[in-house]
Amino acid sequence: MKTINVLQGAGLGLALMLAATAAGQSADLGAKDEPIKLAMLEWTGAHVSTHIAGQLMEKLGYKVEYVTAGNFPQFSGLADGSLSASVEIWLNNVGDIYPKVLAAKQIEDVGKLDLKTQEGWIYPKFMEKVCPGLPDWNALNKPECVQALATPETAPNGRFLDYPSDWGSRAATILADNNMPYTAVPSGSEGALVAELEAAEAAKTPLIMMFWGPHYALAENDVGWVTMPPCKQQTNEHCITPPDVDKIVWSGFGAKWPAAYAFLKAFKMDATEQQKLMLAVDKQGKDLDAVVKEWIDKNEAVWKPWLDAAKG
Structure with missing residues (x-):
């Protein structure tokens, strides 16, 4: 009887430990039943980056929606939370609203996409x-x-x-x-x-x-x-240089979807790979989701570290 009680106690302890682990994993996902709304901008490269990020967040257990958004209007949506994230922001072309909502901490820059531009x-x-x-x-x-x-x-x-x-x-x-x-x-x-x-x-x-x-x-x-004319003033309006491309989220994103937040911070996009996928979509007429899924299926070594970073 004593042995049985010990085993029962050990089993109960193991069950409690597994339950706590599962709860911890669930908490890391945050509001997994509420969709993450990703901005879909006008150019195919952004479609590729966004759908790769979206399909990988679905692997983490999230629901993802793609919302058509204009390059400047998206920042109003990101500021008020009606858009959750935008994964390919070319910082040379963000208009007047971007610096205002960034300064007001309504949006957060979560790092470089590492896209060579x-x-x-x-x-x-x-x-x-x-x-x-x-x-x-x-x-x-x-x-x-x-x-x-x-x-x-x-x-x-x-x-x-x-x-x-x-x-x-x-x-x-x-x-x-x-x-x-x-x-x-x-x-x-x-x-x-x-x-x-x-x-x-x-x-x-x-x-x-x-x-x-x-x-x-x-x-x-x-x-x-063209080798460009000299800049008359050192501002984005008067100069053209290869731009940085960053990932931007709504200010409440990290608290609401912690694992997705960690994933987006780790997420990168290689320009050569993106260009191949763009060619498949725009010139070969292939379906965007299918092209992205095929890339994901063949490149686990590339994206697995991003998911590992999300899981902690």
Whole structure:
């Protein structure tokens, strides 16, 4: 009888210990039944990063929702908690609201995405014959270059193809700072930017435009990057440099979803890998979720440390 009681006591102790461990794990997840709402921005690279993060958080035991959000409007949603997180914020293009809500501690920056970036002015390589002297920016001021780039809507100025209006425009400021005879014309979308680049390459139509990397279009079109004009003022509006890309969460995120918070702090995105996935989605017409799942299935060695960091 005594032996049985001891075994029963040991069994009870083990059960209590397992229950406590399970409770601890559950607490680490936090509000796992409330969905984490991830901002889905306009460009495919952000879709890739966001869905990789989302599928991995689902592996942790969370519910995830993807919410379409504009590049600037997202910060209002992150500030009030209607959006939970945004995993690919290009810090060179955040508008006026971002620094305000960051200073007010309504949002939190949880670190670099480690995405190797490029940004600036590009042109199809054949433009080096149209504007001798490229990639030096001074070549764009030569009359024959300006004339080649002029259109009925911009003449006598050359046409500069800019980002969509709601992304914010620095190109127009830089053109004005350096008295360059160009008119910045906003594109309608990312797709429109790429379509113009491809059309210019195919028809050998002169083009100068704002662009960024990583992007699948850079793997399929031979482009040059302009050596940029000098910065007149050392601000984001007057200078273009390869931007940092950070991960931003609602200020209450860490307390509400502790394991997801630890995961997002550890989460990284390799530019070369992202570009491959973008190519599969945008040019090969593959389903985003399927492409991301295939990458996750093949790259456990990459993402397992992020989940391990989340589990503590």
